[in-house]
Amino acid sequence: MTKRLLIVEDDPGLQSQMRWCFSSDLEVDVAADRATALASLRRNEPQVVTLDLGLPPDPGGASEGFALLDDILRLSPMVKVIVVTGREDKENAVKAIGMGASDFYQKPLDPDILTFVVNRAFRLAELERENQELASRQNGTNIKGIIAASPEMLSVCRTLEKVAPTDVTTLITGETGTGKELLARALHDLSHRSNQPFAAINCAAIPENLLESELFGYEKGAFTGATQSKKGKIESANGGTLFLDEIGDMPMSLQAKLLRFLQERSVDRVGGIKPVEVDVRVVCATHRDTRRLIDAGEFREDLYYRISEITLDVPALRERRGDPLLVARSLLQSLARQMDRPALSFSDDAVRAINGYNWPGNVREMINKVKRATIMAEGKRITAADLELSGDGETGENQLNLRQVREAAERNAITQALKTTGFNMAQASRLLGVTRPTLYNLTDKYRIDTSAEPVQV
């Protein structure tokens, strides 16, 4: 694999000195400002970047350098960034490391030390790449029921394993079907409360007027039909874990009462006189944007802070590198066994379709599709059509090679970029890290229609 270094430096003298240091061993690109650096990052995919924090329009400060550092780590989290600071600039070096830079180097330039630091960053990048590759070949977590090998999901699992033994109130956020409930159960199963009850309630599924008594319980005679007292979910979780699913949909009127419970750790049953003490660990989940709910006045900010002592952000399936295929294969294995069709496997067009689709319903949607395909497949191979996915029009197992895979991915990325930018070729080419003529060549090659689609009304 070609080793590629991006030098971000606005001083032409230092640029050529640094280029001279490395150009015999590495492919070197140079950028003097943020926009050029980002374009080069997209186009050349360097493994290591040296970043001078003092860039125009703020060459004397570090604001532009920090903004670029943030961009780089967001766009390409695996890239190793070495920040280059002035001699006395320890504070900014520390801040950059805190933001995620892998190392720092102080001017004036010493070729031996700089070479050493850069080589070390390349070694680290290579080790991480190998590690990721290994992880993608097997399930990387021992958490029951969770199939994952992507760094994105493994990091969530590691946090979960640390948080589980504690009693901190945890908020799990993520799109629908990403496994929030599964993770809530795992928090319980890995805690010292695992032998005690796990009580779950879906705040969105119960009508507002019933939710209070479901949660807090009621005393005999509290309302018509209350012929005897009943414990609520909170009490029934005593000693164990209470899981409040879809907390973002909890009505305002109950939010105050829930907040009081979280502060006092006792519940007031509907119609009750005396509070009942309860010892539960609370885990909440929502697929909604809590910040937006708070801004819209639909969710209490004080309650939000109470429930989110720790937050687990579960990435969407499409954001988990390598996981869609891993999860699909594992689902197929168990579903095919259940349905007595153990020899089933995915055809190449199905593999491409699984990797190319964006899974808006996440793992739940994948379960449904794989289940359907397991039933529908006619031979031993499940096709993209069995999954009700588009196979990119390319079928035939014997046609597939790396070039075709790459082309399918290219076609997909170009279509996405065009849609994202409203079919603006200049913006799309920047997003894709290619020049505009290259993008025109590619859209011709793949016969992609570059005119904006009519808006559906």
Ligand SMILES: Nc1ncnc2c1ncn2[C@@H]1O[C@H](COP(=O)(O)OP(=O)(O)OP(=O)(O)O)[C@@H](O)[C@H]1O
């Ligand atoms: N990483 C995973 N590996 C295997 N199965 C998974 C994984 N994530 C989720 N699932 C399965 O996907 C289905 C949906 O998961 P779950 O109900 O936990 O999602 P959710 O995020 O709570 O969804 P919602 O927001 O709609 O309630 C479940 O059957 C669950 O077992």
